[in-house]
Amino acid sequence: MSNLNSQRADALATLIDDATRAGVLPPGTSRPMQDARPWPLVLMTAFGAWLAAIPLMIALGVGLESVVRYGPGAYVVAAIVLVASVLLIRMRGVALFVEQLAVPCLLVGGGLLGYALFRDYATQIASLLMCLACLVVAASLPRDWLRVLLGLVACGLLALGIVDSGRDWIFENDPTQLYLAWMLALACWLGAHWLQKQAFNDGRGAPIAAFLESLSTGWVLAILLGLVFWSGMTFMLGGALGGGGIAGDVAREVTRHQGAAWYAQALNGVSFVLATAAAVWTGWRWPALRQLPAIGVALVLIVLAWFMPALGPVLLILAYCLTSGRSRVAVAAGLAAAWILGSFYYQLAWPLASKAALLAMAGALLCALSWLATRGKVLHLVESKQAAALTQTRAVRLGVLAGLLLVLLVANIGIWQKEQLIAKGEAIFVALEPVDPRSLMQGDYMRLNFVNLGVLSTLASVDRAPGRPLVVARRDARGVAELLRPYTKEALAPGEFLLELTPKDGNWVLVSDAWFFKEGEAARWEKARYGEFRVLPDGRALLVGMRGPELEKL
Numbered sequence: 120m121s122n123l124n125s126q127r128a129d130a131l132a133t134l135i136d137d138a139t140r141a142g143v144l145p146p147g148t149s150r151p152m153q154d155a156r157p158w159p160l161v162l163m164t165a166f167g168a169w170l171a172a173i174p175l176m177i178a179l180g181v182g183l184e185s186v187v188r189y190g191p192g193a194y195v196v197a198a199i200v201l202v203a204s205v206l207l208i209r210m211r212g213v214a215l216f217v218e219q220l221a222v223p224c225l226l227v228g229g230g231l232l233g234y235a236l237f238r239d240y241a242t243q244i245a246s247l248l249m250c251l252a253c254l255v256v257a258a259s260l261p262r263d264w265l266r267v268l269l270g271l272v273a274c275g276l277l278a279l280g281i282v283d284s285g286r287d288w289i290f291e292n293d294p295t296q297l298y299l300a301w302m303l304a305l306a307c308w309l310g311a312h313w314l315q316k317q318a319f320n321d322g323r324g325a326p327i328a329a330f331l332e333s334l335s336t337g338w339v340l341a342i343l344l345g346l347v348f349w350s351g352m353t354f355m356l357g358g359a360l361g362g363g364g365i366a367g368d369v370a371r372e373v374t375r376h377q378g379a380a381w382y383a384q385a386l387n388g389v390s391f392v393l394a395t396a397a398a399v400w401t402g403w404r405w406p407a408l409r410q411l412p413a414i415g416v417a418l419v420l421i422v423l424a425w426f427m428p429a430l431g432p433v434l435l436i437l438a439y440c441l442t443s444g445r446s447r448v449a450v451a452a453g454l455a456a457a458w459i460l461g462s463f464y465y466q467l468a469w470p471l472a473s474k475a476a477l478l479a480m481a482g483a484l485l486c487a488l489s490w491l492a493t494r495g496k497v498l499h500l501v502e503s504k505q506a507a508a509l510t511q512t513r514a515v516r517l518g519v520l521a522g523l524l525l526v527l528l529v530a531n532i533g534i535w536q537k538e539q540l541i542a543k544g545e546a547i548f549v550a551l552e553p554v555d556p557r558s559l560m561q562g563d564y565m566r567l568n569f570v571n572l573g574v575l576s577t578l579a580s581v582d583r584a585p586g587r588p589l590v591v592a593r594r595d596a597r598g599v600a601e602l603l604r605p606y607t608k609e610a611l612a613p614g615e616f617l618l619e620l621t622p623k624d625g626n627w628v629l630v631s632d633a634w635f636f637k638e639g640e641a642a643r644w645e646k647a648r649y650g651e652f653r654v655l656p657d658g659r660a661l662l663v664g665m666r667g668p669e670l671e672k673l
Contacts, residue, residue, distance in 0.1 A: 164216055164219050167216065167219075168216055168219035168220040168222070168223070169219075169222075169223055173223075183196060187231060187234075187235075193231055193232075193234060193235035193238075194232070194235050196231060197228050197229075197231040197232035197235060198228075198232075199228075200224055200225075200227055200228030200231065201225065201228035201229065201232070201256065203221075203224065204221040204222075204224040204225035204228055205221075205225070205256065205259050205260060207220075207221035207224075208221045208222070208225070208260055208261070208262060208265070209259070209260070209261055222265075225256070225265075229249075229252070229253070229256070232249070232252060233245070233249050236248050236249055242279070242280075243279075243280045243281070243282075244280070245280075246276045246277070246279040246280035247276070247277070247280035249276045250273045250274075250276035250277045250280060253269045253270075253272050253273035253276065254269075254273055254334070256269060257269035257270060257273070257330070257333075257334050258330060263329075263333040264333075266330065266333035266334050266337065267333050267334070267336050267337035267340075268337055269334070269337065270333065270334040270335060270336065270337025270338040270340075270341070271337035271338065271340050271341045272337075272341075273334075273337075273338065273341075274304050274337070274338040274339075274341035274342060274345075275341050275345070277300070277303075277304055277307075278297065278300035278301060278304060278341075278345060279300075281296065281299070281300035281303060282296040282297050282300055295386070297345070297349055298349060298386060298428065298429075300345075301342055301345045301346055301349065301432065302389065302432065304338065304341070304342050304345075305342055305432055305435070305436070307338070308335055308338050308339050308342065308436075309439070311331050311334075311335050311338075312331075312335060312439070312443075314331070315327075315328050315331045315332065315335075319331070336445075336448060339436055339440075339448055339452075340448070340451060342432070342436070343433065343436065343451055343452060343455040344455075346429040346432055346433055346455060346459065347429075347455050347458050347459065349429055350427070350428075350429040350458065350459045350462040351462045352462060353458045353459075353461035353462045353464075386428035387425050387426065387428055388425075389428065389431065390424045390425065390427065390428040390429070390430055390431030390432065391421065391424055391425045391431060392431070393424070393431035393432050393434065393435045394420060394421045394424035394425075394430065394431040394434045394435070395421055396435055397431070397434040397435040397437065397438035397439075398417035398418075398420070398421060398434075398438070400435075400438050400439065400442065401417070401438045401441070401442060402414075402417075404442035405442060411491070412488045412489070412491050412492035413492075415484065415488040416485060416488055419481050419484050419485055419488075420434055422481070423460065423463075423477075423481055426463065426477070427459055427460070427462070427463055429459045429462075430456060430459045430460070433452055433455045433456045433459060434456060436448070436452045437449055437452035437453060437456060440452060460478075463477075463478065537661060540653055540655060540659060540660075540661045541653050541661060541663060543655065544652075544653030544654050544655050544659075544660070544661065545616075545653065545654050545655075546598060546651065546652070546653060547592075547594050547598055547599075547600045547616075547651075547652050547654055548594075548597070548598050548599045548600065548649040548650065548651055548652070548666055548670060549569045549570065549599070549600050549602075549629065549649065549650045549652065550569065550570040550599060550648065550649055551567060551568065551569060551570070551647060551648055551649060551650060565633065565634045565636070565641075565644055565647070566632060566633055567631065567632050567633060567634055567650060568632070569602075569629050569650060570601075570602075587619050587620055587621065587622070588605060588606070588619075588620050588627065589605070589606035589617045589618065589619055589620070589658045590602050590603070590604065590605055590606055590617070590618050590620060591603045591604050591605070591606050591611065591615050591616075591617060591618075592615065592616055592617070592618050593612075593614050593615050593616070594614070594616075597670060598670075599649065599670075600618075600652075602618070602629075603615070606658075616654065616656070616658075617654075617656075617657070617658035618652075618654060618658055618660055619657075619658040619659050619660060629650075629660075630652065630660050630661065630662045631662050634647070634650070634662070634665055643673055644665055644673060646667045646668070646673055647665035647666065647667065647673060648666065648667055648668045649665070649666040649667075649670060650662055650664075650665060650666075651663050651664040651665065651666050
């Protein structure tokens with residue numbers, strides 16, 4: 120191992136000498152010093168420094184509270200802490216503990232400066248000034264990972280400085296400013312890379328190029344996070360978050376604003392243009408992709424970008440990072456694109472069937488293009504191989520076919536069971552109680568809260584329950600059921616029957632806590648006062664409809 124390291128060091132030294140003689144690197148360039156300290160030691164020391172910094176900062180805050188609360192004292196203390204932290208990080212030969220202690224001090228200085236700016240100035244001006252401060256501090260630091268973090272914070276502050284501080288851009292149905300803020304940040308990112316390549320693509324500009332590279336990495340990560348947040352909740356995340364929580368409410372609100380707003384077509388056009396630019400750029404940098412399968416994939420993504428305003432910018436970032444070798448950022452952009460594609464499910468301006476049809480068509484086209492590319496029969500996108508290597512074995516084909524048949528069998532058995540329950544089950548009705556009016560009607564589903572669900576509070580929790588519990592109910596002459604008590608295997612009185620419960624979000628519910636319907640039919644189901652069930656003697660039940668105040672069908 121030592122011989123291998125020595126050979127690598129000699130090769131690097133030779134490369135630096137050759138580059139210096141050729142004028143690519145400035146005279147006097149030497150090999151950078153390598154940090155020989157074991158990373159476990161650095162990690163433990165950093166952890167100790169953070170623990171020591173907490174009481175130190177508390178004591179500092181208590182002692183200087185009167186100085187920083189009012190007047191210019193906060194700026195003076197923040198400047199002293201920031202300058203001292205930067206100097207400690209830049210110094211060579213300083214003790215490891217002191218070096219790691221400078222990082223939390225840097226955060227404290229930045230936080231104190233932010234407090235003073237947001238105290239004395241409007242939100243937009245304070246955000247832009249903090250963004251500038253982050254850029255200045257990042258330029259003075261030699262650590263790449265700190266530059267990345269500061270670039271992320273600076274980009275977020277720039278977006279905050281662009282949006283109207285006097286307007287609630289989430290809950291007042293106007294997220295346009297935030298989208299445009301991310302587009303401006305994207306333009307700055309592209310401009311920085313153009314400047315890096317045009318003006319600092321030589322040895323003399325290498326330090327500035329390295330600074331721009333680290334800073335732009337954090338900057339573009341902030342853009343990706345911002346576009347993911349702007350696009351709203353992704354597919355199936357709504358079920359994971361449940362009906363409550365600030366995260367779920369904000370994600371639903373952001374998504375809800377995008378469909379019917381007057382500016383929707385303009386944002387879609389921006390996304391379309393950026394996705395087209397991504398396709399053109401990728402084809403220009405990678406000529407091998409100027410073939411039918413790759414062009415087909417690009418066209419599918421461009422069409423999807425028209426319907427998803429956040430997708431176009433992400434595709435442009437993905438294309439640029441892939442073609443420039445920035446693989447880690449490209450992975451982040453790919454994950455953001457997948458999130459945004461999933462968020463299309465929650466765009467309530469479209470009927471669910473239309474959204475499913477569009478995504479199914481796109482998926483089918485992508486599968487077909489992938490098959491053509493791997494087969495190499497259209498335009499030889501992949502290298503040709505022997506026919507025996509490309510031919511699938513009969514066992515694999517039979518396995519795929521058996522898996523498909525098994526899926527179809529399981530699905531159809533479930534459908535048959537539900538049909539039998541509807542046909543043979545007895546009809547009962549359970550009264551609905553009002554729920555939070557803001558959550559009563561949410562797009563294509565209605566939250567349900569049935570009367571007398573308080574009897575479920577005495578049941579074992581979902582985590583400790585061995586199976587689905589049963590409750591005893593009784594119906595009146597009209598068929599309206601009343602939940603009486605949990606079932607403990609006692610004999611039932613005349614007129615009583617069983618109902619099986621279903622786990623949902625850590626609680627027990629009566630079959631379901633939601634009623635799904637087509638978009639645009641909310642007014643029809645607002646009149647619902649009873650849930651209609653079909654129940655079998657063993658307690659299995661199915662919610663089949665909603666009834667009005669007089670049990671009339673809706």
